[in-house]
Amino acid sequence: MPLTFTENASLRQLNTFGVDQRAARLVEVTDPGDLPEAVAMLAAAPERLVLGGGSNLLFTRDFAGTVLLLRTRGLRVIERSGGTSLVEAEAGESWDGLVRWTIAQGLGGLENLSLIPGSVGASPIQNIGAYGVEMRECFAGLDALDLDGTQQRSFTPGECAFGYRDSCFKKGDGRRWLIARVRFRLPDDWAPKLDYGDLREELERQGIGSATPADVASAVRAIRRRKLPDPAVLGNAGSFFKNPVIGREQAQELLARHPGLPSWPAGQATKLSAAWMIDRCGWKGRREGDAGVHSSHALVLVNHGNATGAQLLALAGRIRESVAERFGVMIEPEPTII
Ligand SMILES: Cc1cc2nc3c(=O)[nH]c(=O)nc-3n(C[C@H](O)[C@H](O)[C@H](O)COP(=O)(O)OP(=O)(O)OC[C@H]3O[C@@H](n4cnc5c(N)ncnc54)[C@H](O)[C@@H]3O)c2cc1C
Structure with missing residues (x-):
């Protein structure tokens, strides 16, 4: 067409x-x-x-x-060798459609990332992650077109500089690339990744002992449907803020003052729960006109109807300021602001 x-x-x-x-x-x-x-x-x-x-x-x-x-379409297995399958998807395919399709092909690896909205082409941009897995763990490469010229090239995993909700495509010169298609290497000897407590509990609740990729996907879907607002019903972009990553020393001081603040090691640094800090500042469930913070998710900003982007951004700014004032930590937005 x-x-x-x-x-x-x-x-x-x-x-x-x-x-x-x-x-x-x-x-x-x-x-x-x-x-x-x-x-x-x-x-x-x-x-x-x-x-x-x-x-x-x-x-x-x-x-x-x-x-x-x-809205480009195309899903294919391009190679089966060495105990893995190499899968390629065009950028306009829906991410969740890709996850479902790989499972239908008998391939595991992406199931923890079930039901994340959006397209395949955007998945490397912030290295999407959920339930203890990041996209980069299965990422094998991508093809991109230069928006500033006529160049086309492929990127290997090492060239993408993936980090927590981050890659080279999210900033600076990397923004000039249009991601056209993405490849994933999925293992034949698949094993479930159940580090995330909620996921283990959900499988236990469903009475599943030895889980298949389809079982894990359905557990993730059940948890997400219970916990996250459906954008078709309540406008949102998932987590609006990233968890801040700060130096260990600063984190230790902060944790001594706020012992309940959830934290995780992140290489040489420490990652802190932005949701906990936002909640402690009293934002959860608050509403300013039609712009608000979800009642059970402090990280999720919502549009109750006719909020403008400027109103949502202003609300985000006030949240950031209050977290900075109380905890001395600057939290950064996750979505692209236009
Ligand atoms: C309810 C909900 C839950 C969510 N849960 C998660 C989650 O668990 N984990 C997670 O990581 N994210 C989550 N998100 C965020 C979002 O779904 C992902 O970041 C997703 O990858 C965005 O895809 P998209 O196609 O919608 O990107 P868009 O919103 O269309 O674009 C995002 C940015 O990427 C750029 N872009 C998009 N496609 C391309 C391309 N092909 N080439 C170059 N640039 C491109 C755009 O210009 C823009 O800057 C959630 C969002 C919602 C609404």
Whole structure:
């Protein structure tokens, strides 16, 4: 199907916050073969944005340039060797669709990441993670197109600089790459990863002893459905803040003053629970007009109806300030702010 164009397009259905902004021009691409043409078109635009599922961004204004909506499709096993399978997915595939498809092929590895909204192409950008697993653990490589030129290239895992909710594509010069397709290496000798307490408990509750990838996926889905707000019902972008990572010494001082503050080792540093700190500052369940903090998730900002992106961003700013004031720690937003 050729590229489709919409002038003055509404973005409301294209972002999970349900924020009502518009784009001067929206270009939808469904055929991977049309990507070079679409990218060339972006180069000429006054500003540009690649959009997947819109589940990790916040529009605070109308977009004066061109939004490229990636809806390219394609899922394939490209190699089975050495006890692993190499799977390739086009960027516009839904992430959860990929997880379901791999499980249907008898392949485990991605099941802990079930039901994360959004597209395959966005998954490396913040190295999506959930229930004790990060995407990078199965990541084998990706193909990208240069938004600033005509270059196309592949990235190996080592070149992506993955970190906690981070990669080279999330910042600086790395932002110039459009991720076109992603490859994952999935092991034949799969073993469940059940480090996350809730997941073990859910499997026990369901009476499952020796879990298959499908069992783990269904346990993760059950937990997520119980715990996380469905964006179709209540606008949100999942966790709005990342857990801050600070030096060990500063963390020790903080933990001495706040013994209940959950923390985890992160290499030479310490990761702290942003949710706990936000909750202690009294934000959970608070609402300012239609912008609010979810009643059971301090990390999740919600749109109760007609909040603007600017109102949600202002609320986020007040939350950050109060956490900084009380704990001396700056928490950073996870979604892209536009
Ligand atoms: C209810 C809910 C739960 C969530 N749970 C989790 C979770 O458990 N773990 C987690 O890690 N995240 C979670 N998220 C966040 C989000 O789902 C992920 O970050 C997801 O990968 C975003 O995908 P997307 O296609 O929606 O990206 P978008 O929101 O469309 O884009 C996000 C950013 O990536 C860029 N981008 C998108 N696609 C491409 C591409 N192909 N090439 C280059 N740049 C691109 C965009 O320009 C933008 O800057 C959750 C979100 C929601 C709403």
